[in-house]
Amino acid sequence: MKPLLSSLPGIQAENSRVFYDGMRDGIPIGLGYFAVSFSLGIVAKNAGLTAFQGFLASALVNASAGQYAGFTLIAASAAYLEMVIVVLIANARYFLMSCAMSQRMKPETPLHHRLLMGFYVTDELFGISIARPGFLNPYYTYGAILVAAPCWATGTALGVIAGNLLPLRAVSSLSVALYGMFLAVIIPPANKNKVIAGLILICFASSYAATWLPLVSSLSAGTRTIILTVAISAMAALLFPVKRKEMEND
Amino acid sequence: MTNNIYIYLAIMAGVTYAIRVLPLTLIRKEIKNDFLQSFLYYVPYITLAVMTFPAILGATQSPISGALALIIGVVAAWFGASLFMVSLSCCAIVFISELFLIPLT
Numbered sequence: 001m002k003p004l005l006s007s008l009p010g011i012q013a014e015n016s017r018v019f020y021d022g023m024r025d026g027i028p029i030g031l032g033y034f035a036v037s038f039s040l041g042i043v044a045k046n047a048g049l050t051a052f053q054g055f056l057a058s059a060l061v062n063a064s065a066g067q068y069a070g071f072t073l074i075a076a077s078a079a080y081l082e083m084v085i086v087v088l089i090a091n092a093r094y095f096l097m098s099c100a101m102s103q104r105m106k107p108e109t110p111l112h113h114r115l116l117m118g119f120y121v122t123d124e125l126f127g128i129s130i131a132r133p134g135f136l137n138p139y140y141t142y143g144a145i146l147v148a149a150p151c152w153a154t155g156t157a158l159g160v161i162a163g164n165l166l167p168l169r170a171v172s173s174l175s176v177a178l179y180g181m182f183l184a185v186i187i188p189p190a191n192k193n194k195v196i197a198g199l200i201l202i203c204f205a206s207s208y209a210a211t212w213l214p215l216v217s218s219l220s221a222g223t224r225t226i227i228l229t230v231a232i233s234a235m236a237a238l239l240f241p242v243k244r245k246e247m248e249n250d
Numbered sequence: 251m252t253n254n255i256y257i258y259l260a261i262m263a264g265v266t267y268a269i270r271v272l273p274l275t276l277i278r279k280e281i282k283n284d285f286l287q288s289f290l291y292y293v294p295y296i297t298l299a300v301m302t303f304p305a306i307l308g309a310t311q312s313p314i315s316g317a318l319a320l321i322i323g324v325v326a327a328w329f330g331a332s333l334f335m336v337s338l339s340c341c342a343i344v345f346i347s348e349l350f351l352i353p354l355t
Contacts, residue, residue, distance in 0.1 A: 118271030180340030187327035
């Protein structure tokens with residue numbers, strides 16, 4: 001590891017162990033990313049992007065819904081300002097995740113780690129990072145990024161080149177890898193904490209209702225996620241305030 | 251195409267990075283406010299739960315295989331399977347069930 005970060009061999013050994021943990025947990029994420037970004041590549045192709053541009057978009061943006069929205073705007077030759085607004089809305093949930101993550105960083109974590117961690121705040125990497133006990137170790141996240149990021153970027157490029165070659169059944173089964181990971185993050189705490197278990201059921205029910213309720217259902221999935229996240233988390237924080245000690249036990 | 255694709259990509263990347271990095275770099279201290287603290291504690295679970303259902307039903311070729319993946323994933327995670335195993339069981343059940351559900355593809 002980088003000798004600049006710490007001179008203590010014990011911390012270096014810990015960092016490299018955590019780095020490998022991250023790489024291991026990055027494998028299912030990479031598989032899921034590949035499937036999703038492959039189908040995103042088909043959208044990119046239809047929007048007029050080359051394989052290189054699709055690769056670049058995925059390497060720099062790392063956001064499924066945000067990129068999808070972006071590609072459809074490129075296809076429509078939308079104004080640049082429109083692109084700014086739509087990307088802002090589609091990715092606003094990362095702002096909430098980043099706020100939550102800031103509370104799990106060791107306060108003295110140097111700026112370069114914060115800048116690097118910020119580059120890859122995705123649903124999945126946020127999920128697995130936050131599931132670790134105690135303060136976040138950036139090396140865990142870096143290990144997962146090292147495995148998952150190339151899958152995301154090359155998947156898009158291959159999607160542009162060879163959109164329809166992968167059998168549908170393979171795409172279909174790879175697509176649930178992401179949701180499997182979400183479940184692996186939210187279910188174990190629900191097993192220990194009845195409030196979280198109840199909240200998850202409320203989330204499922206209200207998220208389902210939001211897909212068919214008038215007005216709400218016409219909003220994009222990203223916007224619905226933000227509204228529900230803010231509303232349900234605020235309600236939970238009012239009704240079931242959490243003491244710092246309980247947070248550390250999770 | 252009148253607009254430049256690379257400018258579009260730069261906007262997408264710049265706006266997304268700003269959203270992600272600003273809280274992480276600007277919020278250096280522990281938030282003392284009880285409400286905000288609890289709110290941010292719940293955010294991860296809530297947002298992942300909201301994104302999982304009903305989206306999982308639409309991710310597969312048949313909503314039935316999506317529902318099976320949800321059930322298997324919940325059961326496996328409840329009984330303490332690792333992240334990788336939970337994910338893998340979800341993929342496996344979709345692959346197997348779709349052999350029966352969608353025989354033509």
